[in-house]
Amino acid sequence: MQELPEVTDPRIIDGKKIAQGIEADVKRGVEEFISEHGxxxxxxxxxxxxxxxxxxxxxxxxxxxxxxxxxxxxxxxxxxxxxxxxxxxxxxxxxxxxxxxxxxxxxxxxxxxxxxxxxxxxxxKDVDGFNPLNMGKMLIGREGFVPCTPKGIIRALEESKIDPHGMEVVVVGHSNVVGKPAAIMLLNRNATVKVCHVYTKDLKSHTVEADILIVATGVRGLIKADMVKEGAIVFDVGITWQDNKVYGDVDFDDVLPRVGLISPVPGGVGPMTIAILMEHTLMAARMQR
Amino acid sequence: MQELPEVTDPRIIDGKKIAQGIEADVKRGVEEFISEHGxxxxxxxxxxxxxxxxxxxxxxxxxxxxxxxxxxxxxxxxxxxxxxxxxxxxxxxxxxxxxxxxxxxxxxxxxxxxxxxxxxxxxxKDVDGFNPLNMGKMLIGREGFVPCTPKGIIRALEESKIDPHGMEVVVVGHSNVVGKPAAIMLLNRNATVKVCHVYTKDLKSHTVEADILIVATGVRGLIKADMVKEGAIVFDVGITWQDNKVYGDVDFDDVLPRVGLISPVPGGVGPMTIAILMEHTLMAARMQR
Structure with a gap:
């Protein structure tokens, strides 16, 4: 596993730091839970x-x-x-x-x-949020256990004080675990949301419109600078493993000069998903008392 | 209730006729079911x-x-x-x-x-498809009981031999009963799908991009000709009651000259939703044997 470099650029979302904050809260919650329920x-x-x-x-x-x-x-x-x-x-x-x-x-x-x-x-007990009942509750706006990666995106927006209400969101990838739930969760927050995928024609014509671009395809380096609007917020949540290293869907070095904010691979939403899983496990324990 | 005029224009989807076809199938299925199960x-x-x-x-x-x-x-x-x-x-x-x-x-x-x-x-027994478990199954691509109006849209596309795969779909309205499920069902069929709503900025700039435009807002006459792409397929599924008559979200007379195909209010998907409810009830009866 690569070591994550320290994040000093304010345009880069420091997922590790946000994750540490979430874990600190969960740790306190776990202690409370134990003292209450034994x-x-x-x-x-x-x-x-x-x-x-x-x-x-x-x-x-x-x-x-x-x-x-x-x-x-x-x-x-x-x-x-x-x-x-x-x-x-x-x-x-x-x-x-x-x-x-x-x-x-x-x-x-x-x-x-x-x-x-x-x-x-x-x-x-569905802490990953993949059971269709939890998916359906999310779809009708009652988010409980939701998939951890899209929840990480929402959390990162909140930490950055960005309200997606009325913003244009483009999601690339329509998987059940990331693309679709990310689209639903942004719709629940009243963003205008478009979902593109492998069958979308002229992908670039869509991605350049995005105020918030979420990419989850598993195609390494798919997104280049000319596909991104100046000042956009970019969430790279695609993962490709090559020679024991992970690469994202966004060509980071190419795209960085254009973005307002970016969640990179590795180090962005990734570390947050595990912290959110911890949060969900505590939530599940509380629900089962 | 208004009488539906006979549809002779090939650009107009004749929902009543499609509904009659569905009901004829259901009627046969019901007879079979009775002779099988008593x-x-x-x-x-x-x-x-x-x-x-x-x-x-x-x-x-x-x-x-x-x-x-x-x-x-x-x-x-x-x-x-x-x-x-x-x-x-x-x-x-x-x-x-x-x-x-x-x-x-x-x-x-x-x-x-x-x-x-x-x-x-x-x-x-959820023949309207609104239980979150059925919503969630739909979200992950296992469509069983799904909301009847979006299913009517899918059925009308099938009857018209239109495959939405790779087409640009714009849904206006993000309700749990029409907008969101319509978006999901089109995504399941690999359309590129955008969802707009009351918080979307510059609605027209989005609707003009649509190969398939689905409107479900309940705002009478919201969609005018200049908001529709030449040759687009337009589904009007909004309903406003005024003086005992129903009106759609699309300014029909204004929009008709521009469209390739249109599902009007009244007479389009509307009559089909009830036929689909019948289909779902038969499906439910079969599932419970």
Whole structure:
């Protein structure tokens, strides 16, 4: 994992610093929760297979649990695990009262139907916000457990005192885990929102219109300076792993001179998503008392 | 209720004709269902208060049930009914096995939290598609019970052999019942989708970009010819009642010369929504066997 350089440029969102602030709040909340209820919040993670980035992400989540005082339980299953076995394990976790949050690390192996698996996690323990009931509540404006990456974007805007109300937002990528929920959460805040994706014609003609540009495609360096409006706020939340390093969807060095504010890869919203997962686990523990 | 004039202009979507086709299919399906299971599909409607358009819509739904052979049960509650009483009635309907679909006519009186009520309808009987679980499934691309008006738009596109894949769609209005689900369903079909609303600046600059323009605001005559791209497909799904007549959000006479295809008010998607409700009730009955 790359070391994150210290952020001194005011145009660059320092996700690590925001994450530390969130974790400090969660840590205090965990202590309060323990003194009130005599038990400690707990997160169970489920990792299937040997996908190296997934293994790293799960490890980072366990480290974060340790920092904020949340118990973490680590379930590692082999690549060839069947869908029924994963669903069975989730059912067990749903039933155990001392487990408050369940996280299934995505992506799952190709023979597994991810959406089917996500539907099995009890909505109360769905700290990643992927259960359709929580997705649907978000869609109608009742945000509870929502996906952590788009929530990180909202949080970063709040920290930067930017209200998206009436602003033009362009989201590139229409995945269930980032693009669609990001669009919905910005719509809930009364931004004008456009969603583009791989089938969009003349992408640049759309991205240049954005006051806030959110990119989540997994195509390294897709966004160049000429695709960005002068002074725009750019959230790069795409991830490509190459030679044990992560790269974003935005050509950072090219784009930086044009932006008003940018969330880079690595170091932007990324570190925040794990802090938000901690927040959700505490929220889940509180809901289950 | 206005009589719908016969549609002879090929640019005008004849929703009544499409609705008749859907109802004919549902009628056949209902007969099959009865001969297979020995019972008849049934829809319970719940109407609260004396809102005249709502009373009319419920009556039209009962007439449609009669046409296709679905049992309809009519629950009328006074304006001052409490939220608990409505939820209690829904709970009873959820439990009765001979009721397959439950429709709560919107809008509900101001003292009722509509979203809270919608959450109480069993997802299996949620023929209007407003339960957040069904909304969330739609969001992740598993469309089952989805709101009837946006489904009518999709059906009208299919009937007209128009694939929205890669087309630019602009939705005006971000309500939970039309705007947001319409945007999601078009995104699921890989259109590039923008959602505008009352807080959008310079609406015209957005609407003129649309290959497919969907308007659902309830502002009579909001859309004029100069806001529409030459040859665009326009769906007017806004409704304003004035002097016992309905008016759409699109200034029809002004816009018609510019469009490639238009769904008018009255007569476009409107009549289709009720036919789709019938389809959903049959679907619910099948799911509950």
């Amino acid at each position: 038990i400690r919040p707990a997160l169970a993670t489920i990792l299937v297979g040997e996908h190296p980035p997934s293994k790293l992400y799960v490890k980072l989540k366990h480290w974060a649990c340790k920092r904020v005082g949340i118990i973490s339980e680590d379930h590692k299953l082999p690549q060839e695990t069947t869908q029924e076995e994963i669903i069975g394990l989730i059912a067990t976790m749903n039933k155990r009262p001392e487990i408050h949050g369940i996280l299934v690390q995505l992506p799952l192996p190709g023979h597994i139907d991810e959406r089917e698996v996500m539907m099995q996690i009890s909505p109360k | 019972i008849r599909p049934a829809l319970a409607t719940i109407l609260v208060g004396e809102h005249p358009p709502s009373k009319l819509y419920v009556k039209l739904k009962h007439w449609a049930c009669k046409r296709v052979g679905i049992i309809s049960e009519d629950h009328k509650l006074p304006q001052e009914t409490t939220q608990e009483e409505i939820i209690g009635l829904i709970a009873t309907m959820n439990k009765r096995p001979e009721i397959h679909g439950i429709l709560v006519q919107l809008p509900l009186p101001g003292h009722i939290d509509e979203r809270e009520v919608m959450m109480q309808i069993s997802p299996k």
